[in-house]
Amino acid sequence: MTAPTKGALAPPPGTGPDAERAPGRLAELLASPGVRLVGKRVLLAVPILLGVSVLTFWVLNLIPGNAAQQLLGPEATPEQVRALEQQLGLDQPGYARYLGWLGAAVTGDLGTSLVSGQPVTGQISERLAVSGELVGLAFLVSLGLAVPVALLAAYRPGRMFDRVSMLVSITGLSVANYVLALLLVLLFAVELALFPAIGFVPVAEGLGANLHSMALPVAAIAFPLFCFYTRFLRGDLVDQLHGEDYITTARAKGIGPWQVLLRHAFRNSSFGLITVVGLNLGTLIGGTVIVEQIFALPGIGQLMLQAVNTRDFVVVQACVLVFAIVAVLANLLADLLYAVLDPRIRYGGR
Amino acid sequence: MVIDSAVAVETRPVGGRAGAWWLRNLEVAVPAGVVALVVLACFVGPLVLPIPPPVGGSVLESYLEAGSPGHLLGTDPNGNDILSRVLHGGRASLTVAVAVNLLGLVVGGTLGALSGHLGGITDTVIMRLLDVLIAFPSLVLTLAVAQSLGASQTNTVLALAFFSIPAFARISRAATLRLRELPFMAAAQLCGTPGWRVLTRHVAPNIAPQLITFGMLGMGITIVIEGALSFLGLGIPLPAPSWGNMISQGQQSLSATPMLVVWPCLALFVTVLAFNLLGETLRARWSGR
Numbered sequence: 317m318t319a320p321t322k323g324a325l326a327p328p329p330g331t332g333p334d335a336e337r338a339p340g341r342l343a344e345l346l347a348s349p350g351v352r353l354v355g356k357r358v359l360l361a362v363p364i365l366l367g368v369s370v371l372t373f374w375v376l377n378l379i380p381g382n383a384a385q386q387l388l389g390p391e392a393t394p395e396q397v398r399a400l401e402q403q404l405g406l407d408q409p410g411y412a413r414y415l416g417w418l419g420a421a422v423t424g425d426l427g428t429s430l431v432s433g434q435p436v437t438g439q440i441s442e443r444l445a446v447s448g449e450l451v452g453l454a455f456l457v458s459l460g461l462a463v464p465v466a467l468l469a470a471y472r473p474g475r476m477f478d479r480v481s482m483l484v485s486i487t488g489l490s491v492a493n494y495v496l497a498l499l500l501v502l503l504f505a506v507e508l509a510l511f512p513a514i515g516f517v518p519v520a521e522g523l524g525a526n527l528h529s530m531a532l533p534v535a536a537i538a539f540p541l542f543c544f545y546t547r548f549l550r551g552d553l554v555d556q557l558h559g560e561d562y563i564t565t566a567r568a569k570g571i572g573p574w575q576v577l578l579r580h581a582f583r584n585s586s587f588g589l590i591t592v593v594g595l596n597l598g599t600l601i602g603g604t605v606i607v608e609q610i611f612a613l614p615g616i617g618q619l620m621l622q623a624v625n626t627r628d629f630v631v632v633q634a635c636v637l638v639f640a641i642v643a644v645l646a647n648l649l650a651d652l653l654y655a656v657l658d659p660r661i662r663y664g665g666r
Numbered sequence: 667m668v669i670d671s672a673v674a675v676e677t678r679p680v681g682g683r684a685g686a687w688w689l690r691n692l693e694v695a696v697p698a699g700v701v702a703l704v705v706l707a708c709f710v711g712p713l714v715l716p717i718p719p720p721v722g723g724s725v726l727e728s729y730l731e732a733g734s735p736g737h738l739l740g741t742d743p744n745g746n747d748i749l750s751r752v753l754h755g756g757r758a759s760l761t762v763a764v765a766v767n768l769l770g771l772v773v774g775g776t777l778g779a780l781s782g783h784l785g786g787i788t789d790t791v792i793m794r795l796l797d798v799l800i801a802f803p804s805l806v807l808t809l810a811v812a813q814s815l816g817a818s819q820t821n822t823v824l825a826l827a828f829f830s831i832p833a834f835a836r837i838s839r840a841a842t843l844r845l846r847e848l849p850f851m852a853a854a855q856l857c858g859t860p861g862w863r864v865l866t867r868h869v870a871p872n873i874a875p876q877l878i879t880f881g882m883l884g885m886g887i888t889i890v891i892e893g894a895l896s897f898l899g900l901g902i903p904l905p906a907p908s909w910g911n912m913i914s915q916g917q918q919s920l921s922a923t924p925m926l927v928v929w930p931c932l933a934l935f936v937t938v939l940a941f942n943l944l945g946e947t948l949r950a951r952w953s954g955r
Contacts, residue, residue, distance in 0.1 A: 364798055506924075
């Protein structure tokens with residue numbers, strides 16, 4: 317790739333989005349530092365995903381008592397076990413199985429489940445929809461609440477609202493999500509009987525019923541996230557407001573305190589928030605395992621847990637790969653958003 | 667102790683003899699006191715308090731109410747004393763958490779310091795390998811590791827320590843890079859101090875406080891994850907008590923006997939909160955806010 321010679325001609329920040337949409341600039345955009353940054357990140361993601369798949373394969377090979385034995389039960393004769401092993405390809409050496417799996421996985425075929433005999437790809441996409449809804453709603457709720465609360469808290473640091481919100485958030489951060497989930501069940505399902513304790517209603521049976529069945533699991537995941545984001549964003553906003561020259565300039569220009577907070581400080585603080593959200597999304601999809609288990613939601617976490625218990629390593633491998641892809645994509649998305657928000661990245665002037 | 671005295675010097679008010687150290691540093695003293703109390707209760711409590719052992723209760727004594735003679739918090743479905751199980755469970759949780767964070771701190775800290783100090787190809791290789799671990803949903807692979815090695819306390823420690831390494835390594839690397847700019851590091855190098863000696867005598871003591879501070883937050887995280895593993899039946903196996911498996915056991919009769927879940931939840935919450943507050947306060951002081 318050539319050096320960004322167009323960098324010097326970069327339009328002033330603010331005209332950026334319009335310039336991007338002009339069709340004549342498409343070629344320029346493709347060569348722009350922002351796009352190259354993303355391209356670099358995509359290339360970097362490949363070895364990470366390979367590493368993850370190798371590591372999983374290796375760990376799963378450590379599992380004592382293989383799937384054939386598990387499937388046939390303890391009374392199976394060694395001959396039967398061997399026959400099934402041969403049928404499933406378990407008798408081949410690890411690297412051969414890995415390479416075969418990798419070849420198929422690249423084309424989107426993640427194999428067939430050792431236990432149910434169904435293609436894993438279909439199974440996973442079904443489950444992913446449920447987990448996706450769970451995580452998506454949790455993010456919407458937590459960010460939707462955290463941003464206004466953090467802004468209000470940072471508006472007057474040290475005042476009552478700030479102190480209460482910080483106390484609530486450190487407390488919330490110390491509640492494990494399974495503890496919170498059980499307490500929610502105890503309060504809202506057992507005592508008040510407002511929400512179902514377990515079970516999942518698909519969207520096909522009505523959005524209202526679907527959301528009703530998702531309310532408690534979403535709350536159990538969203539609350540710790542809300543606390544984390546509130547704390548993080550409030551801290552960053554206060555740092556910006558107290559230490560940065562551009563805030564002083566903005567104030568000196570006579571801009572009102574809310575405008576300074578929203579248009580200047582928040583815009584800069586949103587970078588840190590985006591990074592954290594991106595990183596969170598990766599770990600969160602794994603964290604849904606336990607909440608899905610408690611609320612009996614047919615998500616990917618539950619599938620993975622079942623597969624771990626039945627030694628269905630084809631399914632486990634596929635689940636871990638999906639989790640890793642989601643994590644890498646989330647980080648990629650965060651990088652993309654930087655480029656959208658920060659003209660310096662978009663036009664390469666560092 | 668190093669941390670405490672440093673903090674005390676830094677925050678001493680002008681002319682300051684007013685009040686004891688802990689009165690002027692309540693935000694450190696209170697959580698530290700709670701942690702000390704929990705440790706004392708879990709490790710010394712069962713030895714000195716007149717409570718029955720955590721296992722081997724009689725079914726004839728199951729589901730006793732709180733306040734029953736000899737069972738302050740009542741008994742569980744197997745007739746075991748709940749207070750005794752909460753304290754012994756805390757012992758297990760704390761032991762696992764300390765072991766995990768010590769392992770993570772030593773291994774991750776060393777890798778990060780090496781990476782930051784040597785730079786170049788070593789840095790690239792170590793950090794890219796750790797990127798793979800970070801891209802991993804750690805709970806997911808911990809499940810697989812716990813399942814593959816079998817549920818036991820040692821395996822729980824190994825599985826969790828494995829995934830605590832990258833975080834410690836990143837912090838250690840960042841701290842080492844900051845040190846590299848300082849005059850005393852240049853002086854050490856000009857004196858011809860061998861690399862390992864620079865690392866052990868100059869780098870290690872200077873990055874230790876930050877690593878220990880993160881370890882406090884790590885304690886909270888580890889206790890929660892160990893609880894999750896035990897809750898799923900892949901951590902500390904029954905009948906031995908742990909907060910996670912007590913919560914899981916109590917969940918089965920949640921509506922009838924909610925207190926079976928509430929006590930271990932409460933113990934978990936208070937302990938994690940204390941570690942989080944301690945870690946946050948120390949971190950705020952180190953970063954100079």
